[in-house]
Amino acid sequence: SAVISQKPSRDICQRGTSLTIQCQVDSQVTMMFWYRQQPGQSLTLIATANQGSEATYESGFVIDKFPISRPNLTFSTLTVSNMSPEDSSIYLCSVRAPYTDTQYFGPGTRLTVL
Amino acid sequence: QQQVKQSPQSLIVQKGGISIINCAYENTAFDYFPWYQQFPGKGPALLIAIRPDVSEKKEGRFTISFNKSAKQFSLHIMDSQPGDSATYFCAASSDTGNQFYFGTGTSLTVIP
Numbered sequence: 001s002a003v004i005s006q007k008p009s010r011d012i013c014q015r016g017t018s019l020t021i022q023c024q025v026d027s028q029v030t031m032m033f034w035y036r037q038q039p040g041q042s043l044t045l046i047a048t049a050n051q052g053s054e055a056t057y058e059s060g061f062v063i064d065k066f067p068i069s070r071p072n073l074t075f076s077t078l079t080v081s082n083m084s085p086e087d088s089s090i091y092l093c094s095v096r097a098p099y100t101d102t103q104y105f106g107p108g109t110r111l112t113v114l
Numbered sequence: 115q116q117q118v119k120q121s122p123q124s125l126i127v128q129k130g131g132i133s134i135i136n137c138a139y140e141n142t143a144f145d146y147f148p149w150y151q152q153f154p155g156k157g158p159a160l161l162i163a164i165r166p167d168v169s170e171k172k173e174g175r176f177t178i179s180f181n182k183s184a185k186q187f188s189l190h191i192m193d194s195q196p197g198d199s200a201t202y203f204c205a206a207s208s209d210t211g212n213q214f215y216f217g218t219g220t221s222l223t224v225i226p
Contacts, residue, residue: 004157031212042203043158043216092157096212101146101165103214105157 002027002097004106012112013083020079021109023093028073033094033103034066043092049076083113117141118206120217127224133191135220137204140185144206148214149178149189152201161202162189194224 003026013019023032034046046066047055055068069077080087093106120137127133137147148163164171164178164187171178177190191198204217 001160033212033214042218045213048212101207102148102160102163104160105150107157108155110155 001100002029002095002104004093004095004104006091006093006106006109008109009107010110010112012114014114015084017083018079018081019083019111020077021091021093021111023076023078023106025074025095027097029095029097030073031096032070032076033096034068034076034078035092035094035105037090037092037108039089046078046091080111083111085113087111088113116218117215118204118217120204120220122220123218124221125223127194127222129194129196129224129226131194131224133194133198133222133224134188135202135204135222136186136188137206137217138184138186139206139215141206141208141215142185143208144215146207147178147180147187148205149176150203150205150216152203152219158203191222194222196224196226198222199224 005024007022032049035043037043045058046061047057049055049068049070051070051073067079090108090110092108094103096103118139149161150158151161152158162173162176164180166182175192180187202220205214207214
């Protein structure tokens with residue numbers, strides 16, 4: 001398995017500002033994923049982040065709004081830019097650990113935009 | 115388009131009863147089917163997973179039943195306990211792609 005931590009765990013932000021969420025893994029992983037989970041809803045993949053290459057975004061998500069960095073094999077950041085109340089959600093980091101089939105999730109960052 | 119369809123949306127079960135959650139998929143390329151358990155304020159945690167080469171997998175009180183021809187799989191929680199009250203998500207993925215497709219979730223409440 002993999003142990004994943006996220007910072008911050010929650011935040012309340014003003015409209016128009018940006019927030020950067022950090023994800024730290026206790027082992028080196030090739031693939032990291034960022035998900036959004038709106039209250040009471042399922043998980044929606046935002047993008048896949050591989051170390052050393054540009055993130056791959058899913059339909060409906062763009063780099064200008066959700067820039068991602070992946071500087072090494074244990075760390076990634078997701079920025080939510082120019083926030084609006086519609087961005088209020090839980091943002092989850094996930095990794096696919098080496099030699100396993102599954103994804104492991106961090107505890108999430110609960111974002112509220114006023 | 116929802117790649118994995120999950121039902122029911124919510125479920126209430128008496129303590130000691132059996133909880134059953136169902137999922138269906140269309141993409142025959144899927145070959146890995148995990149179930150996740152999520153408590154409020156926490157990230158999803160892997161509960162149990164199955165590959166299509168077996169029809170059933172059991173871990174403690176949790177069992178996955180898999181019907182490849184019907185493209186359906188289900189989670190059975192035996193002797194349900196109040197501590198099992200959580201949201202459960204099924205998912206599917208294929209070796210050729212790394213993306214996991216999640217169901218819409220089932221909110222399970224086990225009443226004492």
